[in-house]
Structure formats: C-alpha cells, structure tokens
Amino acid sequence: MELTRVIKSPILTEKTDTLRAGGVYTFKVDYHANKHQIAQAIETIFNVKVTKVNTIKVEKQPKSVGRFHGFTNRYKKAMVWIEGDSLNYLPEDQEAVESEEAKASKAEKAAKASEVENKVAAKLAQKKASATKAAKAPVKQTTTRRKMGAE
Structure with a gap:
C-alpha cells in the first residue's frame, strides 16, 4: 500500500486536542492498513519518530435523515505517540x-x-517654485459668441 494513501485525515475533537498536548495524535487511516504501515507513513510524511501506535476499528452506525435511513461509513482510527516532536498538520x-x-x-x-x-x-x-512668471500668466480664453438679433 502506498504511504500517501494510508492516512486519510486527522481527527479533530476536544478529546484529541487534549491528547495532542501529551504527544498523542489521532488520525483516520485506511481500513486495511496495519500498525507498521501507519507508523512508517507518519515517520516519512512528518519526519518524526513514532513511539507507539494504537488502532481502533470504528464500525458503521445507523443514521436517518428525515425519512431516509442509512449507515455511516466504517473506518479505522489510529492513535500515534510521537517522541518529543510536534506535528503541524493544522492549516491555521x-x-x-x-x-x-x-x-x-x-x-x-x-x-x-x-x-x-x-x-x-x-x-x-521645487518645480513650482522655480517656474517663471511668464509660464504663470493667465491664458486668454477665446470663445465665440453667437450673435443674437441686431448685434
């Protein structure tokens, strides 16, 4: 399996935020990936040393939207312990x-x-101050006037 296809997305919840402070990062990973592949993918993508990986398979759950019934998708969740480093996977x-x-x-x-x-x-x-008076002389306007009647 390609290493870029192992990790699907980070899981961002209040619980994972508190775990992240302790160096534990949680990811949604490919359902068929094993712990060794997950650790290798994290190490190559983020350039960190992985200490431990725990995985949990989350099964599909029934959900309904109005009169339509269906299921959520199943997925695998991986909790990854990292030695002394931190991951910068948040776009903010x-x-x-x-x-x-x-x-x-x-x-x-x-x-x-x-x-x-x-x-x-x-x-x-400076240009305005050095301009000559001749240049500043008013220009006579030449307009044509229309003659009306007996003028």
Whole structure:
C-alpha cells in the first residue's frame, strides 16, 4: 500500500486536542492498513519518530435523515505517540506564519511607497517654485459668441 494513501485525515475533537498536548495524535487511516504501515507513513510524511501506535476499528452506525435511513461509513482510527516532536498538520498554524510574513512585506512596501511619494512631492514643489512668471500668466480664453438679433 502506498504511504500517501494510508492516512486519510486527522481527527479533530476536544478529546484529541487534549491528547495532542501529551504527544498523542489521532488520525483516520485506511481500513486495511496495519500498525507498521501507519507508523512508517507518519515517520516519512512528518519526519518524526513514532513511539507507539494504537488502532481502533470504528464500525458503521445507523443514521436517518428525515425519512431516509442509512449507515455511516466504517473506518479505522489510529492513535500515534510521537517522541518529543510536534506535528503541524493544522492549516491555521501555517496560515498564521504566512500572514505574519505577508504583513511584514506589506509594511516594507508601504514604507518604500511613502518614501517615493515624498521624493516626488519634493520635486514637484521645487518645480513650482522655480517656474517663471511668464509660464504663470493667465491664458486668454477665446470663445465665440453667437450673435443674437441686431448685434
């Protein structure tokens, strides 16, 4: 079995959050995967050392939606103990780091833009001050007037 197909998704509940603080991570895994395959997949994907793996087979349960009756899918749950490391499989953690970097780059761009605006404003002020009076003389408007009646 391919290692990328062993792990389906992390299981995120209040109980798994408390376990994660102790170094135990819970995943939904392929129903036919064994403990050795699960440990190998976790070690290669996340680059950590797995100490222990416990697995639980969760059977299908009857559910009904309105008048329709059916079953949930069965799956295998794996609880993985990890030595001293931590896994970063939550997208919020990655987004927080990326957003901090984006904010820093935006601040740098804004500072550069304000410097450029200040330089341009100074040049414009200097040009206006050095402009000659001839250039500032008002230009006579030439408009045609319509003659009405006896004019």
